[in-house]
Amino acid sequence: MVLRHGVYLPPFGELADPRVLVDLAAEAEAAGFDGVFLWDHVARPREPGLPVGDAWIGLAAIAAATQRVVLGPRVTPLSRRRPQDVARESVALDLLSAGRLVLGVGLGSDATGEFARLGEVTAPRDRAKLLDEALTVLTALWSGEVVDHPGPAFPVDNLQFLPRPLQRPRIPIWVAAQSVRQAPLRRAARYDGLCPEATPAELAAMLAIVAEHRGGDLTDYDVAIAAPTDDERAAYERAGATWWLTQLPPGITRDAALARLRRGPN
Template identity: 65%
Template sequence: MRRALYLPPFGELAHPGVLADLAVLAEEAGLDGVFLWDHVVRPLNPGLPVCDPWIALAAMASRTGRITLGTRVTPLSRRRPQVVARQSVALDQLSGGRFVLGVGLGGDNGGELGRLGEVTAARDRAKMLDEGLDLLRRLWSGEEVHHEGPHYRVDGLRFLPPPVRRTGIRVWVAARSAKEAPLRRAARFDGLCPEVPPEELREMLAVVAEHRGGLEGFEVAAGGPPGEDPEPYREAGATWWLHQFPEVTARREVEEVVAGAAPGGAA
C-alpha cells in the first residue's frame, strides 16, 4: 500500500511555497504522493485563507521528481472542461506524468457553490460530471473534437500537446456509498476515492469489479487522520493510504507526521 499526504490548502498551508516545501519533505521521507483539497472558498470559516490548489500543484511538481501529485477532489461541474484539459496537461508535463486528477460532485457546504452562482442540484452536477469527463478524454486525445452536449460544446478543435503518458492522465473518481451511479462512473476510469468505512469499501469494490471485469490496475485511495490504522482498508482492497488532515492544520503538524512516516519514524 502506497502512502501519501492529503492536505487542506488553507490557513498556514494557503501558500504555494509552503505546500511545495511539504511536498519536498514528503518525497525525502519516502512517501509516495501528496494530494490537495480543491476549493475556492470556505464559507463556514470566512476568515480562513485559501490557496488555489492547481497553482500549488505546479509549484510542488517543479520541486519534486518522484511522488504522485493530484487533486482529491475537483468538483468538475464548477470548472470548464477545456480549461481543465489545458491545466491538467500542463501539470502532467511539468511533473513528467505524475499528475492524477481526482474528481467528484463536490458539495454546497455553506453555499460554496450556490453563493458563486454554480449549479447546486446533485443530479445536475452528476450529469455535468459525466459529460465533462467524457469530453476531457476526447480533448486529451489530441484528435479533432466535435461535441454538442447539454452543457458543453466543442466545434472541431484539437487540443495539443497530449498528456505525457500514452494512456492519458489518470482519473480517480470519488464516491461516498455503494450506490450504482458513482461506482459505474469510477469503473470507467483509473481509480476510486472512497469515503466509507472498510466494510463498505469491500462492497463498493465488488460493484466496480463487476463493471470492469476485475480490479487489475485499478487504484483505491482511502484515507484517514494521522494515527489511524490503514490495515483494515488495505485488507478491503485499498492500494493507497492518505494521511488526511483537518480543514485547519498547522505546518508543524504536517511536518511531524512526515517525520514519523520516514524510515525509522514513529508512524
C-alpha cells in the same frame, strides 16, 4: 498490490501559501511518502477569515519542486469547471511533473456553502450530469484528435488540443463515491481509480460492484483512502485499498504539518 502512502494536504490557513505547500511536499518526498494530494476548494464560506489557496497553482509548484511523488487534486468538482480549461491545466501539470499527475474528480459538496454562494449548480443530479459530460469532453481533448461534441453543457466544434499528456493512454482519473449506489460506481468503473468515503465493509461492497462493471478485473485499479489516523489502515488494505493518504486537519500550521511529515508514512 503493495499499499502506497501519500499525504492529503488542506491548502487553508498557513497552507494556503504555495511556498508552504512546496516545503511540505519536499519534506513528504524526503520522508518516503509516495504521493502528495490537495483539497480543491475556492472558498470556505462557513469559516470566515480563513485563507484558501488555489490547488492547481499549488500542484504546479509541487510538481516543479519534487522528483518522485505522485500528485493531484482529491477531488476537483468538474461541474464548476470548464473541461477545456482543465484539459489545458492538467496536460501542463503532467508535462511539468514528467507524468506524475493523477486527476481526482467528483461532484463535490455544498456542505460548506461554496457552490450556492458562488451561483454554482447545487442539485447533485444536475452536477452528476455535468461531471459525466465534462469527463467525456476532457478525455476526448486529451486524445489529441479533432473533437466534435454537441453539448448540451460543454459543446466543442471541430477542435484539436495539443500537446497530448505524457501518460498513456491518458492521465489517470480517480472518481469519488460515497455509497454503493450504482451510478457513481459505474462512473468510477469507467476510469482508473476510486476515492471512496466508506467504512472497510462498505469499501469491499463498493469494489465488488466496480469489479462487476469492469468484467471482474481490478488489476491496476487504484483505491485511495484518506484518513486522519492509521487506526484502520490494515482493514482498509484487506478491503482493497491501494493508497493510504494521511489526511492533515484543516487549519494545521506549517510547523505542525512538517513535524507530522518528518515521521514518515509509518
